[in-house]
Amino acid sequence: MLPLPEFTLHSPRTIDEALGLLAKPGAMIIAGGTDLLPNMKQGLHQPEHVVSLQHLAELRAIRVEQKVLVLGAMTSLAEVAEHEDVRKYATALAEAAGTVGGPHHRRMGTLGGNLCLDTRCRYYNQSQFWRSALGFCLKKDGEVCHVVEGGKKCVAAASNDTAAAAIALEAVLVIRGAQGVRRVAAGEFFVADGARNIAIARDELLVALEVPRVAKRVSAYEKLRRRGAIDFPLLSVAVRLDGSAVEVVVSALAAKPRRINGAQKLAATQVEAIAEAAARECNPMPNIDGDVAWRKQMVRVMVKRALVRAIGAAQPST
Amino acid sequence: MTLIPITLTINGDLTQVAVHASQTLLEVLRYELRLIGTKQGCDKGDCGACTVLLDGEPVLGCLTLALSCAGRSVTTVESIPRADPLLESFDCHGAGQCGFCTPGMLMTAKGLLAKEKKPSRDSIRAAISGNLCRCTGYGPIVEAIAAVGEGTVQPATEEKLPPPLPSYGAPRK
Ligand SMILES: Cc1cc2nc3c(=O)[nH]c(=O)nc-3n(C[C@H](O)[C@H](O)[C@H](O)COP(=O)(O)OP(=O)(O)OC[C@H]3O[C@@H](n4cnc5c(N)ncnc54)[C@H](O)[C@@H]3O)c2cc1C
Numbered sequence: 393m394l395p396l397p398e399f400t401l402h403s404p405r406t407i408d409e410a411l412g413l414l415a416k417p418g419a420m421i422i423a424g425g426t427d428l429l430p431n432m433k434q435g436l437h438q439p440e441h442v443v444s445l446q447h448l449a450e451l452r453a454i455r456v457e458q459k460v461l462v463l464g465a466m467t468s469l470a471e472v473a474e475h476e477d478v479r480k481y482a483t484a485l486a487e488a489a490g491t492v493g494g495p496h497h498r499r500m501g502t503l504g505g506n507l508c509l510d511t512r513c514r515y516y517n518q519s520q521f522w523r524s525a526l527g528f529c530l531k532k533d534g535e536v537c538h539v540v541e542g543g544k545k546c547v548a549a550a551s552n553d554t555a556a557a558a559i560a561l562e563a564v565l566v567i568r569g570a571q572g573v574r575r576v577a578a579g580e581f582f583v584a585d586g587a588r589n590i591a592i593a594r595d596e597l598l599v600a601l602e603v604p605r606v607a608k609r610v611s612a613y614e615k616l617r618r619r620g621a622i623d624f625p626l627l628s629v630a631v632r633l634d635g636s637a638v639e640v641v642v643s644a645l646a647a648k649p650r651r652i653n654g655a656q657k658l659a660a661t662q663v664e665a666i667a668e669a670a671a672r673e674c675n676p677m678p679n680i681d682g683d684v685a686w687r688k689q690m691v692r693v694m695v696k697r698a699l700v701r702a703i704g705a706a707q708p709s710t
Numbered sequence: 711m712t713l714i715p716i717t718l719t720i721n722g723d724l725t726q727v728a729v730h731a732s733q734t735l736l737e738v739l740r741y742e743l744r745l746i747g748t749k750q751g752c753d754k755g756d757c758g759a760c761t762v763l764l765d766g767e768p769v770l771g772c773l774t775l776a777l778s779c780a781g782r783s784v785t786t787v788e789s790i791p792r793a794d795p796l797l798e799s800f801d802c803h804g805a806g807q808c809g810f811c812t813p814g815m816l817m818t819a820k821g822l823l824a825k826e827k828k829p830s831r832d833s834i835r836a837a838i839s840g841n842l843c844r845c846t847g848y849g850p851i852v853e854a855i856a857a858v859g860e861g862t863v864q865p866a867t868e869e870k871l872p873p874p875l876p877s878y879g880a881p882r883k
Pocket residue numbers: 420421422423424425426427428429430445465466469491492493494497500501502503504505506507508509510551552553554592596597598599622623624625754755756757
């Protein structure tokens with residue numbers, strides 16, 4: 393049994409009310425709770441106030457606008473995965489959402505919660521007892537990193553499936569705070585700090601994800617994991633093709649998903665060269681499970697798989 | 711800790727219960743309402759043993775705050791009548807061995823069968839992919855659910871039914 397620590401639950405009916413509650417010290421947002429609650433049960437977060445977004449119906453819709461697809465932060469991952477327009481205009485995102493956890497997690501978990509997922513590490517996602525036996529670590533309560541000897545910065549892995557897809561699709565996060573609305577490109581939202589890898593303040597609220605609708609654009613997502621369900625990614629790969637231009641993003645490495653620079657100078661059809669560039673630029677670490685050498689070799693394989701599928705989708709069907 | 715009274719529908723009955731903010735739906739079902747059919751496995755979202763239907767959808771009771779269920783409808787394994795084709799099918803196919811995963815499997819199956827009258831084996835496998843079973847190897851479970859969709863099992867007749875479950879006293883105060 394893993395009892396939750398004590399807290400006060402708030403269920404605001406408007407975004408403004410939610411923002412007011414988030415200003416309280418030690419307040420945290422709960423969306424689906426599928427990341428926050430297990431983490432609280434392990435003593436990783438002890439918020440005094442938990443602000444539920446359950447009743448903010450306005451955050452729960454998917455809208456197709458002329459230039460963008462707008463996905464509310466509270467849209468369930470199951471809906472993102474199954475929605476026809478998302479599958480069409482943001483294929484990689486729908487595929488990524490469809491690989492998160494198991495069906496229960498996708499029904500309960502939200503897109504906003506996935507984008508704001510806490511980073512993961514084999515030395516962090518453990519019980520209080522386990523972590524205390526090891527003397528804790530930089531990310532919480534400790535002074536050292538057990539992954540990088542002498543490391544001064546936490547390198548816990550971005551383990552959210554939708555992150556790589558959102559970056560590859562040039563999506564924009566719409567964030568509400570006391571000062572109003574601001575927009576951040578997904579490519580800038582995730583930062584290289586495992587302690588907190590998202591550029592959003594604790595008293596701000598992610599409202600929606602906007603994905604541009606671009607004619608003839610195709611995308612695909614591939615995930616490496618041991619079992620076909622439940623497991624977090626051991627590698628997360630999203631690719632986007634605009635004609636011959638290609639973008640490749642690889643995640644589940646460290647805190648910031650990595651855009652493959654080498655791919656940007658190549659044409660989409662140079663599959664081998666792109667996969668080679670990705671393998672050169674990505675260095676998996678022993679921060680999450682899975683043999684590091686195997687994960688490194690699989691970068692090439694997963695990138696190729698995603699590219700081949702995207703190229704196939706770009707071809708007019710005969 | 712403040713107790714907050716909520717009203718929710720549990721297995722069709724309007725139920726009032728006082729809960730703490732930090733209590734999960736699973737804890738309230740098992741320890742306040744004595745509905746111990748729903749199992750507590752990992753208690754952190756990994757195994758699916760705690761699956762119940764929330765407004766008809768299979769969810770994890772261990773990751774659902776009880777307070778968030780106010781005004782909603784919860785269906786647990788106790789809702790399944792003793793004579794039920796799904797139970798009989800699990801029995802005939804040997805789909806339960808130690809039985810720990812069974813209540814969760816049954817509720818996931820109920821959620822699926824309510825949406826798809828005759829689910830394919832692939833769709834069954836996908837639906838139960840969040841429910842771990844350490845005993846059966848899943849094959850018998852998939853077959854048991856498929857047989858219900860295909861209508862090849864009947865609920866057990868009265869004389870073949872196991873004795874009713876013992877009842878557990880009044881909810882703990
Ligand atoms: C067994 C198991 C397996 C899993 N497997 C995967 C997996 O394979 N891939 C994966 O990506 N995830 C996985 N998850 C994690 C989780 O289920 C998903 O990431 C889910 O999308 C989280 O969404 P949520 O709504 O439940 O988030 P919550 O738990 O409610 O929130 C997560 C975090 O985001 C913050 N937050 C939520 N919404 C907002 C918002 N609108 N604005 C600002 N901050 C917000 C919360 O404060 C919290 O810190 C798994 C979880 C479990 C228990």
